[in-house]
Amino acid sequence: MNNSIGIVKISDDVITVIAGIAASEVKGVYPLFNSNSGIDSFNKKNIAKGIKVNLSDNKTSIDISVAVEYGIKIPSVIRELQENVKTQVEMFTGVKMQEINVFVQKVISKSE
Structure with missing residues (x-):
């Protein structure tokens, strides 16, 4: 990304964290990474797990597993x-995001 002063480079990690926070705001969606049950609520430790950012000149996408x-x-x-x-x-x-791909890997009950 260029502006009149210079180049701005945003790390994939920054985009991943923003995507994780945005995903955590949606009720009924959980990350997949708890060692005991395979699920957990989004928190600071796992906010970016299960999220992959793909930045290229032709296509910008995010893959999220939930x-x-x-x-x-x-x-x-x-x-x-x-x-x-x-x-x-x-x-x-x-x-600009061209694709947000979501992969639903598991269904959990409220009691899990």
Whole structure:
């Protein structure tokens, strides 16, 4: 990204954290990385796990692997997740996202 003063380079790690925070705002979506049950709530330690940023000149995308809560309408919740991640990343970084790919890996019950 160039501006009149110089070049601005935003790290993949920064975009990953922003995407993780945005994902954590969506009810019924969980990261996949707890050693006991395979799920956990998003927190500072695991906010970026299961998220991969792919930056290139031709295509900018984010891949997110999640678990979802049993009983939610997966298509509508995942759409909300995609829109929130796209909006937040673009707003904070100025990087235009072309794809937010979400991989639902597990369904969990509220008691897990």
